[in-house]
Amino acid sequence: MKDIKHIFFDLDHTLWDFEKNSSEALREIFVEMQLHDHIESVESFIATYQRINAKYWGLYNHGKVTKEKLRYVRFEDSLNEFKVSDASKKAILLGESYIQRSPHKTNLFPDAHETLQYLNDKYELHIITNGFTEVQYIKLDNCGLTPYFDLILCTEEVGVNKPNPLVFQTALSRTNANPSQSLMIGDNPETDIQGAQDCAMHTVLFNPHQHSHDVNSIEIQGLKELRNLL
Numbered sequence: 001m002k003d004i005k006h007i008f009f010d011l012d013h014t015l016w017d018f019e020k021n022s023s024e025a026l027r028e029i030f031v032e033m034q035l036h037d038h039i040e041s042v043e044s045f046i047a048t049y050q051r052i053n054a055k056y057w058g059l060y061n062h063g064k065v066t067k068e069k070l071r072y073v074r075f076e077d078s079l080n081e082f083k084v085s086d087a088s089k090k091a092i093l094l095g096e097s098y099i100q101r102s103p104h105k106t107n108l109f110p111d112a113h114e115t116l117q118y119l120n121d122k123y124e125l126h127i128i129t130n131g132f133t134e135v136q137y138i139k140l141d142n143c144g145l146t147p148y149f150d151l152i153l154c155t156e157e158v159g160v161n162k163p164n165p166l167v168f169q170t171a172l173s174r175t176n177a178n179p180s181q182s183l184m185i186g187d188n189p190e191t192d193i194q195g196a197q198d199c200a201m202h203t204v205l206f207n208p209h210q211h212s213h214d215v216n217s218i219e220i221q222g223l224k225e226l227r228n229l230l
C-alpha cells in the first residue's frame, strides 16, 4: 500500500449509511401514505423492500433493468408481496416520495469525516458510484462530503456501471492515476472489489456486517481501520 496516491471510494453502503437512511425515509413515507392500513408492520415492509431493492440493483448494475423501471418496480413488488391493492399506482407515488426524501438523510458510517480528513492530507480522494447522478450530489452536499473529493464519478455519465472496466478506466484517466497507485474502497465484492482488481487496482472491502464473499482483498469492518492501513 506504500505507493498509493489515489483513493477511490464507493458511496452507498460504504460512506453513506444506505440502510439507515433508507429505513428512516421509508418509515416516514409509510405513515404519510397510511400503509399501516394494508401492512401490519413497518419493519417487515422495510425488510421486504430492502431484499427486493438489492435484487433490482444487481440487475441494474449489469444494465438488465433501466433506472426508470427500478425506481417503481422495487416498490410495486414489495406492495404486491403484502397484497396491497392498487400496487402499481401506489408504487409510483412511493417511488417519487422516496427519491425526494432519502437523499436528504445524512447518516454516515461511524468515523467517516475523521477518516476522510485524515486521508485527505495524504492522498487524492475520489468517488465512483453507481447511484443516480441527481441524488448522489445531494447526499454528498448534505453530508458535507463534497469538499474531500477531486473526482466524483457517477457511472450514469459513463453509460455502464461498476464492475464494467470502462468505469474504472474512465476514473483513472480523468484523475491521471496509475492503477498500481490506486486503491478502491467499497462494500460490494463484485462491483467494487472484483471490478477494480480486474483493472489492476488495489482494493479494500468494507464489510461491517462480515458478510461472506469470495473475493481476495484486504477487508475492514470500520472506516477507522483505514488509518492503520494508509
Ligand SMILES: [Mg+2]
Binding pocket: 010, 011, 012, 013, 014, 186, 187, 188
Ligand atoms: Mg456500495
